[in-house]
Amino acid sequence: MQLCDLDELLRESDFISLHLPGSPGTAQLINAAAIARMKPGVRLINTARAALIDEPALAAALRDGNVAGLACDVFSEEPVPASNLLLQCPNVIATPHLASASRESLERLGDMAAAAVIAVLSGREPPSRLA
CATH class of the missing domain: 4.10.910 (30s ribosomal protein s13; domain 2)
Known part of the structure; x- marks a missing residue:
């Protein structure tokens, strides 16, 4: 493991696990542009804050296979409605904010x-x- 900048991390990582606070500087950190820079087949873990992720952009990447999987404990709306776009993806493991x-x-x-x-x-x- 080595220290690197965000672009290198997105480009090279097989797994990305988010451990950041929710703040104006981290809001939507994982958005369509960040996802486009990710290594194809990356797996993402978010047990930090829902605001870090653009859920519609991530759901699209999960559906098309650019992101191979997501394990997530936080969602933009809690309790999570059954209509949540991420829950519609078979390659998502979701837990109800149990961290x-x-x-x-x-x-x-x-x-x-x-x-x-x-x-x-x-x-x-x-x-x-x-x-």
């Missing part, structure tokens, strides 16, 4: 919330303050 549903994850979330409350009540900044 953070493990016992360990929920325990850590509770610990983080408690630490934030204690910090604020003690007059300190919370450890994970969002701007």
Whole structure:
């Protein structure tokens, strides 16, 4: 594995797994133009944010085979309607936004919330303050 820019990653990767926050800079990162630069037969994984993907463009690429498969845990509309374009593709594995549903994850979330409350009540900044 080596560090590379986005164009090289799209052009050379057999698998692309998205691990990015949703932000104006990452919105629609995987759009028709990005898909056109991808290696034919690429497989895509998105457990990050639905806003990273242009769903209609990706559905078209899944149907025509340019993208061989998608594993996805996040969708533009949740709960996901049966009419979602990605769900119509047989080469999609979809899960209902379960990435953070493990016992360990929920325990850590509770610990983080408690630490934030204690910090604020003690007059300190919370450890994970969002701007």
